Amino acid sequence: MIALVDCDSFYASCERIFRPDLKDKPVIVLSNNDGCVIARSREAKALGISMGVPYFKVREVVTKNNVAVFSSNYALYQDISSRALETIRNFCPEVEPYSIDESFLILDSLRLRDEAAFAKRLRQFIKRSVGIPVSVGIGQTKTLAKIATKIAKQADEGIYNIAAQEDPDCILASMAVEDIWGIGQHQSKKLRAVRIRTARDLKYAEDGWIKKHLSVVGLRTVYELRGFRCFGFKEIPDNRKSICVSRSLGTYLTNYNELSQAVAFYASLASEKLRAQRSLANVVTTYISTSFHVPDCYWGSKRVCLATPKNDSPSIVRAALEGLRLAYIEGKKYKRVGVLLSEISSCKELQKGLFCDIKQSKKLDILMREIDKINLEANKPLVWLAAGGKPESQKWVTSASMRSPRYTSYWDELPTIKV
């Protein structure tokens, strides 16, 4: 059996840990640049604030109902996520972290007599030790566990085992086809056109038709609904095959020099992520675009291949700036920039190029490692490339005016407690 542990309104719940006064109050968390709503507490959902809605569209509802608003605080959420995962691992040896707020557990080896009782204990323990509420869904496959979790979220006890039901088909019949994991807007439209409207309909759909219209991906979902495991299980996630750092800019940029600072800054962040997973990239792609929400949006991207795979900031930044030079068109008001690293390989697999200066590259390696160490220990960039500009001149940095303190990862942001 597979269980899915899913944190309830994760980001909002993280904010509540340190703000107990917000218990039972509406809370929302905004995306980067305070653009969209990306997390809502149950109370905020009840006010009709939908997922992904631009903040400015709900400002009135927010003010009227005294909704607590937070800019996103990823340092905090990541830390809470790690604590929750650690707790889960104490309960079950086979755990696959799926996203920042979800983990799959294989329960088979635990030989449980009562899976629901196990889920209940786990749920209570996470709430007590980490401070966040979770829901647990149980089923024979990941897809069924996902469905069970959706039902668990509605249930008071926050637990649901679809495999323990007398008539699971009856449950599937109550689940709309677009609510199934892996069936998005596009596919559900196709399915509805041929009267496949519920998870039950999909379970008994004809294999040939599904393969033809939804590809093997859709067919796997159908098999999972039938109880056959088609999606693998990974306890240790693979290294990323691509690494992307992209941002909406806090302000419009037309000036090439300012734009190049932003590109250099984000390219440098991307190379840091690359080094963190001990990898090298062969291709650097730079993206720039004007606002998506005005007519004649310009979107330019250029790929630059490196002579040999690299992960040091100077090389990555240099390539990203070369991409920018090729993608840049004068006179446009740019609102987004991004740097994508691809064709990623492990440091171990590096083949030295014919003209590669090994001594020089080793020196650079040590330098990068030291810089990363300093920045990691300080938990903020203390050392960075001049090409990224000085912090005080980075007017393009995204705004996060309502960010809560990073309680668990910055000593100087711990609240003062008067005794």
Next chain:
DNA sequence: TCTGGGGTCCTAGGACCC
């Protein structure tokens, strides 16, 4: 005025080869 960010996998189609 203000509209997120970071991933994965699959397919179709073109280029190229023998």
Next chain:
DNA sequence: TCTGGGGTCCTAGGACCC
């Protein structure tokens, strides 16, 4: 009028996820 067949590799784009 009829214009091979089968394979690989690469890329762009679509669809999906949280």
